[in-house]
Every structure is written in C-alpha cells, then in structure tokens.
Amino acid sequence: MKLVIAIIQPDKLEEVHHALVDEEILRITVSRCTGHGQAEDPDLYRGQEVKPSLLAKVRIEIAVNDDYVERAVSAIINGAKHNGGEIGDGKIFILPLEDCVRIRTGEHGGSAI
Amino acid sequence: MKLVIAIIQPDKLEEVHHALVDEEILRITVSRCTGHGQAEDPDLYRGQEVKPSLLAKVRIEIAVNDDYVERAVSAIINGAKHNGGEIGDGKIFILPLEDCVRIRTGEHGGSAI
Amino acid sequence: MKLVIAIIQPDKLEEVHHALVDEEILRITVSRCTGHGQAEDPDLYRGQEVKPSLLAKVRIEIAVNDDYVERAVSAIINGAKHNGGEIGDGKIFILPLEDCVRIRTGEHGGSAI
Amino acid sequence: MEMKRIVPALGLGLLLMSPATALGQDGAEAAAQIDTGTTAWMLVSTTLVLLMVPGLAMFYGGLVRTKNVLGTMMHSFAAMAIIGVIWAICGYAMCFGGSVGGWIGWDWDFVLLRGLDSGPGAYFGDDIVIPHLVFAMFQGKFAIITPALIAGAFAERVRFRGYCVFIALWSLLIYNPLCHWIWGGGFLTGEAIDFAGGTVIHISAGMAGLVCALYLGARRGYPKTAMHPNNLVMTMMGAGLLWVGWFGFNAGSSVSSGLQTAQALTVTQIAAATGALTWIIIEALHLKKATSLGLMSGILAGLVAITPAAGDVPPSGAIVLGVVGSLFCYGAVVLKGKLGYDDTLDVFGIHGIAGIVGAIGLTFLLRDGAGAEFATQLWYQVKGVGVSIIYAGVVTLILVVLVDKTVGLRLNDKDQMAGMDHALHGEHGFGLLNLN
Amino acid sequence: MEMKRIVPALGLGLLLMSPATALGQDGAEAAAQIDTGTTAWMLVSTTLVLLMVPGLAMFYGGLVRTKNVLGTMMHSFAAMAIIGVIWAICGYAMCFGGSVGGWIGWDWDFVLLRGLDSGPGAYFGDDIVIPHLVFAMFQGKFAIITPALIAGAFAERVRFRGYCVFIALWSLLIYNPLCHWIWGGGFLTGEAIDFAGGTVIHISAGMAGLVCALYLGARRGYPKTAMHPNNLVMTMMGAGLLWVGWFGFNAGSSVSSGLQTAQALTVTQIAAATGALTWIIIEALHLKKATSLGLMSGILAGLVAITPAAGDVPPSGAIVLGVVGSLFCYGAVVLKGKLGYDDTLDVFGIHGIAGIVGAIGLTFLLRDGAGAEFATQLWYQVKGVGVSIIYAGVVTLILVVLVDKTVGLRLNDKDQMAGMDHALHGEHGFGLLNLN
C-alpha cells in the first residue's frame, strides 16, 4: 500500500477529483495548504504587485493499494496540468504505507483502503 | 517509530483526544481537512438538499514508538465510532517513521517522540 | 528521498523559511494545524485564562533528497527555536519517500524534488 | 413614491423651481419654507437605502463560493460608483425631467443636478417642502440598487468589465424609462400603485436577472457540482442591514414624516417578520429543519412583496403579503431547482416573484379609499407588471447579447475555475485562510 | 420611555384616537398636527433599535464555537420574526392598551394595530404629536430585542423549535405584563424611573437568562473543555452596531427631538466610553493585558447601566454609572467563573448586573428636580428591580420547565457535539473553511 500525496493548484481540484473517480479511486482526503516553489502569482495592492512567498495550494492524500498507484498518479497528472504543463502545477509524493484501518469496522490492510 | 494518521469526523475530535490521553498519548497534531468516501451529509439550501462532494473531516497525526501503535489505533477507533460504527467514521493510516527530532533540544529518535 | 515534516510555532514560519532558503531548500509546502504537546498558551476571556487544548501550529512539509535531510533539519531547528529552545518549539518527523513526480513534466525521482 | 402624490408634487416642484432659479440665490427665504423634519427623514432614508448596497454586497457575497466573494461584492460596489455618477449627470433628468411624450423625461436644467443645487425645493402633496436635491438623491439610491440586484442572477460567471458596461446601459435604457413611466410623469403614472418599487425595481430586476441567467447559461459545473455558500454568517449580517435599510426604502417613499411614513414603516416591519416566519414554518414542514438562509429568504420575500404596497395596505394586509410572498417564492425557488436553469442567487425567484405577488396582491388588500375602483385598479396593476416584465425582459435580452458579443460578459471556464477574485481582480477575499 | 411622561401621553393619545377614528380619513388635518421632526427622530430610533438585533446576532454569534455560529445568530433573527408578528397581533395591545386593573393592558382596537393605522397620532408630553404607529413600532423593537438577549445565557445548547416556543411565551407572559406595569399604565407606572428599559428589559432578560442557564445546565464539556470564540472580529463589529443602535434605544425613549433627547444621547455616549475605559483599565491591572472582549464588555456594561437613567442623570452621573457598571460586571463575570454555572455569554453578569446598578444607582445621581424625594425614589427603584427579578425569575422557571418537558429545549449531547448549525439547521456558517 502507498500513500500518495499530491500538491496541486486550487483551481484544478475539481478536475483531479473527476479524473480520480474515473479511475475508480473514490476515497480521498483534501486540505488547504500553501506552497513555495518556482511559481509566482502576484496579488495587486494599491497599484503595486505583491508577491506572496506562499501561494495557495491544495493537498490531496490518497491511500491506495500498490496496483492503483500508477493509475492514481496519472489521473492526478492529467487533471492537474494547466495547458499541458505550467510552472506551479505541483508535485506528487509517494510514501510507503504500512497499514490502513477502517474505523467503522476495524478491518485492516488492503481491503480497508 | 510510526506516524499514525487518522481521518475522523469533526464531532469526534474531543472524544478521540480524550481516548488518546487515557492511553498516555499526549502529543498530537490536528488539522482541518475535507474528505470524500462513502458518506453523504447533505446541507440544505433554499428548499433543496445539496450534497457536498467533500465533507469536513479532521486529520490527526501522531508520531509514536512502535509499542504504542496498537494503543493509539484502538484509542482512535474507540473514540471515533458513532453508535458502534457508521459510514464516514474514517480511516487510520500507519506510515513508517524513520526519525523524529525535538526542536527544543535537538534530540533524535524514540525519546524525542 | 525523505519527506521531512516539521511542526513549528506560527511566529517562526518566516525565520524557518529564510533558514531553508539559505540552505537552498526552495520548495516547501505549509499548512495550518493545531497541536497538543507540553506547551500551554492561555487566551484571556472576560477576566479568566482559558487554556486551549489545541494550540495553533504550522506544519511544513519538505521533500528532499537524502543528502539534504540534515541540512533541512538543522535549518528548521535554527529557525524555529525561541531563545535557544522553549517548550512548544515543535518537532520534526522524517519519513521515507519512495518517489516524487513533477506534475508539469511527469519526471520522476530525485530530480523532480 | 406613491404615484398619486408624485405627479402634482413634481409638477409643483418644477413650477417652484423656475421662479426660485429666477429669483437667484435667495437662500434664506427658500430655507424658511423647507420642512426640516421631513427633510431630516428623507436624508435618513437616503442614507438607509445607501446602506442597503453594502448590505446587498454582504448578502450576495456570502452566498457564493470563496473564490468569488470579492467579485460578487464588487458588483454591488461598482453600481454605487457607476450609477452614482450617471445619475448625477443625466439619470435624474431622464427619470424626473419633464415628460417627452410620456416616454422619457428630460430637463437640461437637471443635468449635473444644476437646477436643483439652488432654489427653494420641491413641493410634495400636503404642502410638504423638501430640498429638491434630497429627492434626487433618494431616488438615486434606488437607481443604484436595482442593477446591483440583477447581479445575483449571474453571480460567479461574468467579467467585471462587461458587467460595468451592462449595468450602465441597463440603467440608461431600462431603469430610467421605467422609472419615468411609472413614477416620473410617464404614460403609466397615476395608474398602477407602486409605492416603493415593485414594478420599477424588483420585477424589472428579477426579469432582467432571469433573462441574463438564461442567456449566459449556467455556471461551469452547475448543477452537478455542489456549490456552497462561503459565508452564511456574512449573509445574515447583510440580511440584517437590508431589513434596516428597507425602512428607508419604503418609509422614505412616502416623502413625508408623518402618518403615511409610519404606515409604510409598520407594514414593512410586519411583512418582513411574517415572511421570515412563514418560510421557516414551510421548511420545518417540508424539510424538518428551519435554515438560516430560509429565514433570510423569507425576510426578503416579505420585504419585496410589501414594497409596492407599503403606503396603501393596513397591517393585516402586510401579514397576508408576507405569508403569500414567502409561499410563492419558496415554490419558485424549488421549481427552479427542478427546471435546472441557473439563477444563481434567485433574483427572479425572490425579487421577481415577490414583486409580482405584491404588485397584484395589493389590489385585494387596499386600505379603504386607496386606489381606484377594484377592477380598474387590478387592471392597472396587471398592466404595470406586464409592462415591466416585457420591457425589462426584451431590452435586457438585447443588451446582454450586445455586451456579451462586444465587450464580453460571460466569464470563460478557466477564469471561473480560478475564481473571479483572482482572475479578474488580482485579489483574495479571505487572506486569513492562508498563512500570512 | 420615561414613565412620568408616558402616562398622560398615552392617555391623551387614546383620547385623541377616538375622535380621529370617528372623523374618518381626515388625513390632511391629522398630518398637519404631527411634528415632523420628532416623528423623523422616532422613525430613526425605531430603525436604530432594529439595527441592534443583527448587531446582537453578530456580538453573540462571534463568541460561540464555530459549529454554533448560525444557530446562535438565528436566535436573534428568530426573535425579529416571531416577536415581530406577535407584537403586531396582540403585543402592543397587551402592553399599551387600557389597563385591566393595573395588571395587563388590552384594547381590541390595538389588535393588529387597526386603531392606530389611521387617526391623528398620539400626544406626548409638551404637545408633541407623532403618529401612534411610530410609537408602537419603536416599542415593538424593544419587545424583539429582550428575548433575543436572553438567548446568550443558554447559547450552544438549545433546540431551535423549543427556543421559538419559549420566546413566544416569554414575550406574552413576561415581557408584555412587565412592560405594561412599568411603562404602559400598570400598577408600577409613575414610580420607578426606567427611562429606556433597565428593569423592563435588561434585568428581566438577565434574570431569565440566569434561571434558564441554571435549569438547563452547562454545555457538554463545560467548564473543562476550553471553548473559544469563533470570531471576535465579528463580535467587535456587533459591539459597534450595538453602540450605534443604543442611541436610538435611549435617545428615542424620550419620544421627542429636543433637549431631553440630546441629554439621553449624551449620557449614553459617555457611559459607553467610560464603561469601556474602566473595563480595560481593570484588565490591565488584573491581567496585565487589555482585551478586545473586555473593551466590548465594558461598552455593554456602560450602556446597560445608563439605560434606565438616560433621561435623568447629567453627564457626570453617566461617568459614575459607566465606572460602577463595569466594576460590578467585571466582578460578576469573574465570580461566575468561580461559581461554575454556565451563563454562556454572561447575560446575567452583564445585562442583569448592570441593569440593577443603573436602576438603583441612578437615584444617587439624578439631575436636580428629577424623580421624587430621595428615599421614596430609592424605594421605588428597589421595588421596580425586585418586581422584575422576582416576576421574570419565577415565571421564566415555569416556562423553561414547561417547554423543556413538552417541546424539548435542551439540546442532546450528540447534537451539541455535531454543532447546532449542522444538527438543527443543516448548514455551515463558514463554508470558506472547507474547499469549495
């Protein structure tokens, strides 16, 4: 099992979500975050451009069985790209996941994902 | 060492927290997130039910030494279940944790947890 | 590759960020969280001290190649300490990271970090 | 403004204007004639109606998604800026200048409010004199809020520049004529009872909203994607300010500070309360829960329904209009969900429908002696409603097509996804959400 | 409403009502008698007191936890809807109709405000005439805000339906009689000085809050769990609107637009400022930090303390009441923490205590010539306070038990954990917190 963490642009959340659903990845956890990378995205403030050091991003966490990792990653990539890939589109991190427990039933492992 | 990540319902945060404290797990990190799973929880909007695709959840992160993992997991399960287990009660993910550092002292490893 | 997760005090975010940049660690992801540890930080409410069970903290996530881990950790420690180390200064967790994907280009592994 | 009073009033006003202008700066004598109490209330009413504009911005702003909150509030604020300027330049002249064949008003002396700036003021029925400027400013606030209301219908999916052009034209080509016809001495003046703007304001805005919503199409993702109000708390604050401001809206429309003012304020209060109560009772029966948005929608339904009737129905009539207004609006809003078009914030469902309910319904509830004989008055009311619906509907359609094809009105999908605040204004409404 | 003026006033008002009704729609003559300036200020005061209701919703709403913000604001808004309707139907009749043995007012002609809808208006002392309806609407706002105040005492733990029933009954069985006794011609009228509602409003609400808080018990988790205000920023906005609205509350209670109005506004302003300053000085000494909630609490303490006294103490008296009000309230609030009962938003600690401070304290600070001889007046004041405490206390207890046992008032633990917004209203106040 793996834990896939994706940092994407907020405006792509919906598309990524749809792309994941198309791949039958139906369970995700999402949160707001801010990130610093190469991208710049100035706000305007009384006639001046203000460059925030941290830009609003969305963080998606998906626990998947190993055979779903690739599908998840490519779904995210498809959903998250702006015009075939722009700076700031984000990153995906893949972590080993040792176990997963469904609270409702207490079941463990791959079937609980 | 393991990093235990639990996604639970917001109204169970307090109970989970108490359950963890009872198990002498005193340090936790908590954040807001939203999640999509099987659960549905419609809001009302001018005479209609609106089903959000993402529901508010709470994410708890706990770094524990290996011998505490089970206690943490069962405390979370006990605290987070609605009426013995309902859809939407959440998930627990267990990740390997390679190291832990206490910023105040700089100490590493299990004692820093 | 490792995923470094640091929980720090909100007022130290800027300094930690600067310290990381000085170590040429330019990409980070940051989010709000709340944490319970040893620290106490009461608010005032109509003549009384109210002790929140969860204090506002900041969570920093940094994916780094193995040779950067130590630099990241020490930069965070340097930036996050109050007066040489106070209770509540926070923790750093180091997790194994199996892969990293740049969404824009689709490239994998260490070069994508 | 009850039409029966405004005709002689403005007639007298204009009569008086000229000699005063002729007499020159004889300010002292002029001031002596002015009723300071009525003037005070009319100044207050002007202020209260102005307060409704930020109130509306809050009401609407809280109902959209987080990424569109500033863009939506800007719609109300831009109306303050744009119509505020237009009104001073030529809006008042077009509405309340001497009638050109019943179709439009004009008076060169009213351009830039020049002729009003001095002189003794305008008479209103019962020998009440207030400075003419006060009346012009009071009316100007109505001109501001009407296009701002429309904006709810196409919230979250229009370009700011196109919106600015659209409301400027809408004000010039739809609001000003309609206002002239019904209140300013035009061909409908003296027929339909429209005390504070059922036909002129709410029906026209509701209809315009409907046409725009249909022409521009739904927001990207609607209705599949659930779209949550970002801040119902702010919507409640806005609803509170709207109720407060509406006292100026309706009670100010009596252009007096006496019994009729009190009557208008009273029925406004009662209709708002009744509308709110009715809506949450419907919800409690229908959905098993009373919602805050429901309570607020009921407030609005009651307030809109009483608006045309505020000077001419007794308290019991206000209760009826509050109940019926909420019933119809609730039905309309549920029906919209079924029909599937995207009137984002239910401008037609609330303002259009409650406006019609009020304008027609008042006929059955008039105080003894008010209005013409029943059948005649009913015909007047239907005619007023019909004219407003048809004129606002048709000309809005022309305008929206025109603006969309030239300046561009509909926001493209990419910018809709990014959100208006960032894409159009380069800002974020709630910086507090990100660490800063 | 200063009681010494209202008795003859209303008497005259009623005398005048009948002939006018007899004379029929002789509106012109009636209007001629009305003082437009006083009417204007009373219309404004009515509007300002209405503004206090959303102000209170914001004040209270910001102090509860995030999950209860809408539910708490709904308490204020529901009072606008429910009491708004009740007042028009029979509330005014019960308060200001002819006294039935000194115990309750009644006048069939006041039902649905029918008899007030026409006619020349009511006289108030010094030959001031305003439309009777304005007075009825002004008083109606007080009837709305009083139960809304109580809601702070049991915030975060009541069911909406039970709350609605409770305030309706509370208004009918407690507010209306009390108002009649002290202001409307009942057995206490002409005794205790209660200019704008110390005994009628703040003490009764404070006492009712205390009783409810004790009977319903603490919120789940109180006081062990720390419960943080979700939005002190909104609470500040609300405090601002309350101060603003209080000018209508107090200065409007003079039912005039002259010297006494000015006096009432002046002392209101001074007591609010002094109360605020006192509270932050106490905090600075006691806690080493001045808090924003402290400053706001001081504003409220000052405003409440001056309320019964606003027409009869000079500016220096306002300073004294502001200081003493804040001192006592600060003490009461700290004491509550020690005693451990859960008056969530300190309705008793602020409104009850400051109301008592004002009602008793004013005796020592009266302007020369105001009130009766000292000892007599002190006795009147104590009597008024006592009646309000006992009557409101006892009947509230009966009501709260009744409603809790029948309709259900206390919210169960499960719903308390889920939060009122979601559990009771199916909504979320701050959608912006989640991605949308």
Added chain:
Amino acid sequence: MEMKRIVPALGLGLLLMSPATALGQDGAEAAAQIDTGTTAWMLVSTTLVLLMVPGLAMFYGGLVRTKNVLGTMMHSFAAMAIIGVIWAICGYAMCFGGSVGGWIGWDWDFVLLRGLDSGPGAYFGDDIVIPHLVFAMFQGKFAIITPALIAGAFAERVRFRGYCVFIALWSLLIYNPLCHWIWGGGFLTGEAIDFAGGTVIHISAGMAGLVCALYLGARRGYPKTAMHPNNLVMTMMGAGLLWVGWFGFNAGSSVSSGLQTAQALTVTQIAAATGALTWIIIEALHLKKATSLGLMSGILAGLVAITPAAGDVPPSGAIVLGVVGSLFCYGAVVLKGKLGYDDTLDVFGIHGIAGIVGAIGLTFLLRDGAGAEFATQLWYQVKGVGVSIIYAGVVTLILVVLVDKTVGLRLNDKDQMAGMDHALHGEHGFGLLNLN
C-alpha cells in the same frame, strides 16, 4: 461645520446659554424654541459619524495580517473609549469654549458639559436652534475618529498602552487646538473654508500618520516580506459603512436640515462615486485589472477630497474633486512604494493627500458667492493647510518621541512576529481557523 456660520452661531449660542442657565429649568419654553427637524438630523448625523468608527475598524482591520486584526480594530475602539471620556471632560471646552487669545478655547461651564445639560440650546445661522448638547456630541465624534485615522499609519507595530497615551495627548495637544483655531473661534476661524474637516481632520491625521510612520520605522520585514490583507471582505463592509457614515459627517456639518444639508449630502455622494470610478479606471489602464481595494481607496479619496468643500461646491465640483482626489492619491500611494517608507494603510497617501487636494482645490470650484475673493480665499486655504501640516507634523513628532521613550510605543520584533492580538491582548481574532 462651515466656519462662516459657526462664529456667529456659537457666539449666539453662548449668549443664549447664560440667560437660559439663569432662568433655570424652564425646559418647556426652551423646548419650544428648538427646531425638532434640525435636531433630528443632527442626532442622526452624530449617530452616523459614530458608525464610522466601527466602519474604520473594519476597514483597517481587514487590511492587516491575520495576527493583528483585533489589535488594529482595538485602535479604533480605544479611541471611542478614551476620546469619548476626554471630550466630555474637557475636549469640548478646549475646542468650543470662549477663545483665549485665539489659541485655545476654555469655558469652565463646558467642563463635563455641565452648562450644556440644561438651557435652551444654541442658535446656528438662520435662526436654527438645536440643543447645545447635540452639537457637542456631533463634534465629539469628529474628535474620536481623527486619532483613530492616524492608527492606520503605524498599524501592526505599536504597543497598546503607548497608543492609548499617544492618542489622548494627541487629542489634547493637537486636535483640540486645531479644531479651536479653525472652527471654534480661534485665529483662523472665518478664513479657510473647511466645511467638515479637511484641515482639522484629514490633513492633520495624515500628517501625524506620516510623522509616526517615519519615526517608528517600518514593520519588521517590510517591504521584503509580502503582507497580505487578512480580510478584504471585511474591508469592503467597512468601506460601505464609511460611505454611509460620511453622509452624517458632511451633511451634518451644515448644522441644518435644509438646502445646505442636501447640497452637502449630494456632493458627498457624487465625489465618492466619482472617486471610486476614477480609481478603478486608473487601475484598469495601469494594471489591466480593477481591484476591490482600488475601488474602496477611490471611495475614500473622493470622500476625503469633498470633505472640506462639501458645503460650497456644486455637483460638478464634486465630480472634479472626485477625479483629482483619486488621481493624486493613486500617485501618492504608488510613490510611497517607491520611496519605501511604511505608512501601513496609507493614511498620508489617502487622507493627507486628498485632504490637501480638497482644501486647495475647492477654491477653484466654489459655488457663486461662496467664499472670499479668489486670491484671498486661495491664500486662506493654503494658510489653513500649511498650519495644519506644520502644527500637526511638529507636535506629533514631539509626542511620538516622548511616548516612545517613556511608555513605549514601538512594538518589539518578537511581539510583532507573534502578532498584536496574542502578544498584546491575549486573544485571537479568528478562532474559527483553529478547531474548536
């Protein structure tokens, strides 16, 4: 307050005060003389200017970082408390008491407003009588808002205690004298036209802000660190309330309820709208995007620019001042960015600059017959502006150094990083951000 009217007005007022005081409590006769309509409008204006203080708190509060929102709002609220008390004690006496050599006013009878509490009221030009207390309260609101304005210049970096001391001294040593000189019978009274406070309020506050910002230095991290507004949505609400309140500010300054009131309200409305429109057009040309903060800044620029001129320029002049005000302020704000000093919320860039634009610019736009002969009036205006700049600048510098060295004004870096809310007040503005 137009200076030409206030001199005789207050003179007469004082004349009348004494006999009235001598006559004792002959309240009935006194009340008979008072114009209820004008009194009503002045009471309302007082209320509206008070509303501007929470409005300002919201405007400023939304523009700072999340951690400083309460601390920033406290600056406005503390001014209500502190200046509110000082004004009643001695502020009014210092501003409007009999002139001591043209330099400062004083009247023992005005201390604690004693002499105003009874008596028939004060005459203002054209035989308008209002209770003297109303005028004192109206003026008191100006005294409150002026130091609150300054706070924007050093937002996010001052200690609360130092701030409280600073504004108290500033009010006593700068505002009160300046107000006396220009409005209260001092050596400049009758020269410069300053209808509602260009020199007395906006220029002095702007200049004080500039001096403080320069002396205290930039916020930690400025300008390298981007500092984002935490809540532009609240800033919009605040801007709305400011516009609304400004009607009281300007139209109340006529101390009448008639033609001049109407003129002042009209030009206020027009200048605000024009300023807003101008600013977003500039932005659209310069930055390709119109921002909400831009629109709001334009509203303020227009409102400030019209303030000194509101009684004396026609609508067309308001348009000119709106346009020119926004142009200059936009330039000033952009220039500040280039110069690199940290006037946090552009108090000098908006209030200072637009105040100067209005005070000088009005000379070119006066209504026929207003003011002295052109060159003379221009000299008066320049002199007024110069006196305000120099006096406010120099004495502020002395004060800020003094307070910083003794009580401590600049917030240390550690507390700046922690944020004012937590470090100084032990609170958090948006509890909703954390789970609770």
